Amino acid sequence: MSNEAQVRADDRAHVFHSWAAQGRIDPLPIERAQGSYFWDYTGRRYLDFSSQLVNINIGHQHPRLVKAIQEQAAKLCTIQPAFANDKRGEAARMIAEVAPGPLNKVFFTNGGAEANENAIRMARLHTGRHKVLSTYRSYHGATATAITATGDPRRWPNEPVAIGVVHFWGPYPYRSPFYATTPEQETERALAHLRDTIVFEGPATVAAVLLETVVGTNGILVPPPGYLAGVRALCDEFGIVFIADEVMAGFGRCGEWFAVDHWGVVPDLITFAKGVNSGYLPLGGVVISDEIAETFRERPFPGGLTYSGHPLACASAVASMQIFKEEGIIEHARSLGEDVIGPGLAELAERHPSVGEVRGLGVFWAIELVRDSAGTPLVPFNAAGAASGPMNDVAAACKERGLWPFIHFNRVHVVPPCTTTAAEVREGLAILDGALTVADGFYAS
Structure with missing residues (x-):
């Protein structure tokens, strides 16, 4: 059995996961991580725009x-x-x-x-x-x-x-x-x-x-x-x-x-x-x-x-x-918010009608997605099952492009590590730009 297969088998057989119906999940096995990225066992790299659970502020594996x-x-x-x-x-x-x-x-x-x-x-x-x-x-x-x-x-x-x-x-x-x-x-x-x-x-x-x-x-x-x-x-x-x-x-x-x-x-x-x-x-x-x-x-x-x-x-x-x-990480996080993330998200909001609002500071931002000009949330409050489909599609589009997003209800949270470089943030925003076209597809103009 390959390493990935063993990890997946042990997880499915013996790990009881939080906040989940155990038979309806299929956790992705992760092999390693460094800085703002992590890799699965196939070698596929993901830019971590979730900081895992918004906690890897210093980045992965800081030496x-x-x-x-x-x-x-x-x-x-x-x-x-x-x-x-x-x-x-x-x-x-x-x-x-x-x-x-x-x-x-x-x-x-x-x-x-x-x-x-x-x-x-x-x-x-x-x-x-x-x-x-x-x-x-x-x-x-x-x-x-x-x-x-x-x-x-x-x-x-x-x-x-x-x-x-x-x-x-x-x-x-x-x-x-x-x-x-x-x-x-x-x-x-x-x-x-x-x-x-x-x-x-x-x-x-x-x-x-x-x-x-x-x-x-x-x-x-x-x-x-x-x-x-x-x-x-x-x-x-x-x-x-x-x-x-x-x-x-x-x-x-x-x-x-x-x-x-x-x-x-x-x-x-x-x-x-x-x-x-x-x-x-x-x-x-x-x-x-x-x-x-x-x-x-x-x-x-x-x-x-x-x-x-x-x-x-x-x-x-x-x-x-x-x-x-x-390493000036506090100052860097502040600068990322003011000079890169905030302006970058504002540009996305201009291009995508499904973006109702962007808000945040530092490396703590949210994109609120809507389905019409009245601001109706893209998915209902506490959506589950088929009702959460549009946001699942947005998340899938991000992952297919190598970005791991933080999704909650009708929002995509932009919360990379505080050590993420400006170039890495722009890489992630470019991927979000493409993924938001999926959300635009549900927008009723």
């Missing part, structure tokens, strides 16, 4: 990051979290140094879902309240409270799981739930809606507002001007903890260390994962304000993980942040 993991493995593979460890402390210090405002402590987790679980726990204990407000069109993870806080259909089959989560509408100017006609009006009405939600839920019962700074999988929804500052003000007014979920948006993805830096807003807690070490090893965490950390000075924090602050993972985070600084 310095691989070497740092190897060196740490030779020195100390693991030690439990109750001990102090050089790489754990160094990673925490480096994260605190780039975090905004007085956020100086880091609680390490194995990923983003656990980060959100623990941030919510901290907020509830700090305030003595139990409710958490989060938006529709959000994703916060697949563990109990995180999936309850999630505002997309992945929550539905998991209900009921946790209590105390209330959903509200966040801003989305292109499809405004508030019938706003300008970004400023969207901000004003979205903040009024959040205030009403807090008031009618009872401010004394609300522990936290949990927001993806820039909504990720559910649309790359960049908050309109003044919105995050308004949320911060509401949280201050009612004594509510502001949790910024930067699992996807942080560590260069939006052209800053943390996406909140675009708006100069300081949350009380920031959750992170993915880009902190580009998923080379499982790692996430919560960056904690001094005020909330003080709550647990004499009071034990009732949470922990066997692999919290795992030395191998923390060594990879230290190396990754050093590479980001020394």
